[in-house]
Amino acid sequence: MILQQIFNGLSLGMAYALIAVGYSLVFGILRLVNFSHGAVYAFGAHAVIFFIGYHFGLIPAILLGVLLTGALGVLIDRVALYPLRKKKSPGISSLITTIGISYIIQNLLMMGFGSEKKPFPKLFDNRIVHILGARISTMQIIMFVTSVILLAILTFLIKGTKIGLAMRAVEQNEKNAGLMGINTNFIIAFTFFLGGISAAIASVLISGYYEILYPTMGFMVGLKAFAAAVLGGIGVLHGAIVGGLVIGVSEGLAATWFGSQYRDSVAFIILIIVLIVRPAGLFGRKGIEKV
């Protein structure tokens, strides 16, 4: 039972982790709490459904949907956030802006698709595998593998490539990054593109797993993923994944010991406890400040 619940928690955590990676990415590069990420996530699944509705076939629809969501990320940046950066306005006004954006996306989705829960096509034939006496579905394994691959790609991109170095430079000081010859606008747009893409990939996988989608689907999951990203340490991608798993598993254990209705509170309680012990998250480093 406990083991089963841990596995259930792990797969739940995988969903958080998938979304959290995108959060952490944008967050890590732009120091921006992107509250629109949950809405962008919902947009991803809806975009795919839209293309399926126009008989594009599943795979092309997914590709198109994912790209469109990436483009949405870029659009959000260009239209709403770029002007704020140009004015060097305080970070908190960007936060409010992203909240405004999520209102807009969510309500437009509702107007276009209706607010009800709708079926999303099954992506894979879901088979059950038994490991150590616990059940795992193939879909859960696929989600796990995808997140790890996504993580590996993004980590390599950021740590091992020139554009990644540029991204980190932009994070620390946009003006000076420009003086190094870095096209900062492009780098930031690219980051948002990646953020959008990763949100869309997450939403396709998760919607495919639960076979369900609706405009507000990103809200609670988004908050949890945000918590996971912070739990792991802001901007630390592998931290985001571990954070997601920690939250998922603790929800599983909470449901076993106390009942499903305590799930959410336990996730946040764990978050608070971890942060009290490690103020910069599990893998985050305390910001250095040379006096």
Place this chain on the structure above:
Amino acid sequence: MEKIRTGINRLTEGFSYLETNVYKYRIILYAGGLSLSMLLPVFGFSQYMTRIFIMIGIYTMLALGLNILTGYTGLVSLGHGGFFAIGAYTTAILMLRFQMNFLIAVMIAMVFTGICGLLLGLPTLRLTGTYLSIVTLGFGEIVRMVIMNFDTVTNGTLGIRNIPRPSFFGFELTLANHGLFYLMLVLLILVTYVCIGIQNSNMGRTLRAIKADELAAVMMGIRSSRYKVGAFVVSAVLTGLAGGYYASLVSYIDHNSFTFDVSIMILSIVILGGMGTIRGMFLGAAILVAFPEVARPLMEWRFVVYGLVLILMMRFKPQGLLGWRSRLPYKIPVLKRSQTYREEKEANRRGR
């Protein structure tokens, strides 16, 4: 776009110009504004309108409370809905279960909310920035979960209803007799007074220094931890007061009255109005509370437009609508016949 920008800029510049020039008449202005709001009900507004005014008042109080934490101290809370809920539930439970008078119940609720503020503030002292924000967000959600699951006290998801209206010496305050409106006004004046008191004393100055540069503040001998926790407590207490009043106003509360959206709304008011200002909270609350009402005819576009409003305001006035720096000279009290006073006069005579 350009027009909107210049429009908004001109408007706020106008305001700040007014500030410098109308300063002399401020007493008259305050008195005028106050008596105008006292007279509001006499103009025969419907209960619907009265209600909106009251909601603006409540959100102004909430924003003033959060402003202490976010505006002055720079700690961004995404969970003030939690304190709001604690204030409301405590008041409601005390009034219903123990037949307490509104005032006593609210005061106990304020103390209790303050303790919760302390309990949240203390362990999170080492956290900064986003880490702190996510913890407050978690706090807000945990409060909701406690409300939902702690049935014996909070009545769970069923919520608490039939919360009595405040009454004094057997006189019940309602919307119809405008009692609730005046009570709101009194509470709002009280809260504003407290905020002005904090702003203009050592506490306010210290909080702003912590916001500007905590390390430098510590190097000036400021015990920043104490002040940060203090800000948490004061902020929670004021929010608790608003919660208590709210419970008694709507007479039905449940966990859905205090969602994340409420926390966001309070924060939006603070930022839209202008962090660290008192005037801004009034304007911010008026705009964001009234907007959904005014925009009712837009139907389903309403919240799309609401989102747009937030974005545009931030884009053109990121420091908030009334968030300018005061251009008035700093007030320096003068002691007659003191040496400095004489010196100053002399300097003036010589013409600098």
Place this chain on the structure above:
Amino acid sequence: MAYLEVNKISIRFGGLTAIDKFDFKVEKGQIVSIIGPNGAGKTTVFNILSGIYRAAEGEITFDGRNLKDKSPQEIVSLGMARTFQNIRLFYDMRVIENVLIGTHIRTGYRFLDGLFRTKRFHLEEGEKIRYAADLLKTVGLEKRIHDYADNLPYGEQRKLEIARAIATGARLLLLDEPAAGMNPQESEELRQFILQLKNQGYTILLIEHDMNVVMNLSDYIYVLDYGKKIAEGKPQEILENQQVVAAYLGEGEVE
């Protein structure tokens, strides 16, 4: 016993020993300088003295009291205040407010006094404000009282930082490269200013690369290199010390 006595302090960052058994002392009313090449550990000494870092070993006695385990706030209230190598003002606040923050530890009234505007509040606040205004006048910032700190030119920001430290009531001031970024005339003015502080009884511990300032001001100089003391003495002795010339001053004439 000297006013400030530092006994064999050391600190390490990872594998790097940034300060290695450094000891020095400052007598009351003196101007003492610490000089040394870049990265020698001078600022780190200040960070240890002011309580930001904790020395791994060694002892510090200030005004007869041991500073071990004292918090930065306690150290300030004992009478030691500092400025920063990179200026750290409260930029969003007015010049006078910056100084008022300096007076914070000498505030006697309570939160409730402020809330209810008691007589005590009015008296004390009035006194503090006038004190701040006077202080600003003496450092030559009287025209800037109402300005916001970030609108000040560099040199005036330096002065304001010193004024803010003085306002804490400290008698020992730690100044970290106050003349950096100043032109010769400005640094000469600064030199005069520091001298004046000395004459008023302040004790000053100074880090500075401007030899014009250091050599003309210091009563005594310590030279650090790689965290170790390589020389100490009166200015003239330091100028003639071959080790110092090699490691720090460089051959040729001194500016």
Place this chain on the structure above:
Amino acid sequence: SSSNKKDSGNGPIKIAVAFPMTGDNAEYGKSFLLAAQIKVDEWNANGGVLGRNIELVNYDDKNSGEEAASIAQKIVSNPEIIGVLGHFSSGVSMVAAPTYEENKVIEISNTASHPDYSSIGKYIFRNNSVISSEFKVIEDIITNDLSLTKVGIVAIKTDWGTTAGAIAADMIKNNPGLELVAQEEVLEGSDDYSLAIAKLQEAGAEVVISVGMYSLIAPLAKQYKAVDPDIQVIGLSNAYAQQLIELGGEAVEGIIFPVSFYADSDEEAVKQFVTAYVEEFGSEPSALAAQAYDSIGILLEAVKQNGSLDKETLRDTLNSITYQGITGETKFDEIGDATKEYTKLIVKDGKFVRYNGKAAQ
């Protein structure tokens, strides 16, 4: 003061419709508004009521108590409005109800299910099934039709879900033939029920009562069947909606639940409503939409029988009439609750069909 104010005469009679039209639950608000409009159109085609046309005034409460409270103030300050159809959730309805009661405006909710809701006042009515009577039917299904004993409950954690879940638990505990093996509450906002399912399965549940709308029961059934293909799921009447089958697909095959409204019924009145509704909305009406349709019907019938718009007598008439609608015969009791009759439905081959017990299948 306005209770005796005479309405000015020949303009249309107005009825307010107050539901979430935006936000998470907009789908419900929109469908109720449509159902109500169909009923009003029928009446208007027959000359209206009391010789006057009928008009719906639509308000969006976003399913928020705060919005509902201010809408209620707005509604009562409009003397032309004789009654309100709304609000959606019990919590929201109960914030608004005192205002209606104070101003003697009739409120009928087709959805609110909080036990205390209708007792808030004399002008407050509910045209929704009373849950305890629904559970009688469910008890019958489990014991007599299915002959199962080990029952699990999954309830959505809302005011309605908590109350209904508790009633279900009572029902099982009071029946010596049944055993309650586990009861789990799940939160809104997550589509993953694996944690609750694992507990129910561990406890050995044979039949699971899902206390929630189609949006709970469809994914629940899907996830449950993945781990235990033999599980029997039972729903409540408000899960009856076309989306249940769209969303649940094969997984909802065999789900049984009681309903007071059946869209494929042969009754002429039902057919007429369903045709009109499908034409506009594109999908079949849910039980709740049917109750919205009937609620307007009862109110208009009461106006007609009362012969005037006098608020007090109108309320009394409403309390005394028996109305034959598409959700069966409806009569309000003293506190304002409606009693209903139920038939059983089962999902079979992607369709809702009548269920007559295991033997009959």
Place this chain on the structure above:
Amino acid sequence: MSLLKVENLYTNYGRITALKGINLELQEGEIISLIGANGAGKSTLLASITGTVPVAKGKIIFDKKDITHHRPNDIVKLGISLSMEGRGVFPRLTVEENLLLGAYTRKNKSEITTTISEMYEMFPRLAQRRKQLAGTMSGGEQQMLAIARALMSKPRLLLLDEPSLGLAPNLVKIIFDMIKDINRKGISILLIEQNANMAMRISNRSYVLENGQVKLHGHSKELMNNKEVRKAYLGEIIDPAVSKKVIQSLASSNL
């Protein structure tokens, strides 16, 4: 041939006009020094040239190309590189990563590696600390890093904003020698210095800025003999009245 030409340049910060019609010309292969008091607008001029603040009016021509409203990254690509005031290192990147960023516009990896080792040769301290996070370096170490990073792009025009700030005296000499060396290799240099003496000594021509305008310009040798320049910027003649005033105001205060 003139490499850089600034014509009638105006730049504003909000309401403050920081540059009021600057005219300046730099020939290929020249060193030009720019001197002036704090707040004269020197840094603003460099910011305008590199495109980090928007130009209000006027023209900037680099190598016959109008770059007035170009973005910073495009300007860097053309061969202008800036070592900025306040160092501007990326604090949470390592020393080596900072250097790599300096070479962001260059493609050839092996050449970049060669340049990096050249830099390490020039500043051994950086070589010792290649993996240290730049933000934890001492002030002077960061200054070395900033200069090295600016050289990494192999610019045609190097803009140096107070390169000697916070450097130890021996290093100051090294830096100035280095500037001459770099120049000999064909890189033109625009140098801002508070240490006007040194700056004018190594530069061909100098511009004196005051209040956002060019007050004087000419060959450095001639300017150094200009009485006013000597008085105001070279710190040779200290106005006795000034120091007296300071002393008096301090004496009269009751600190």
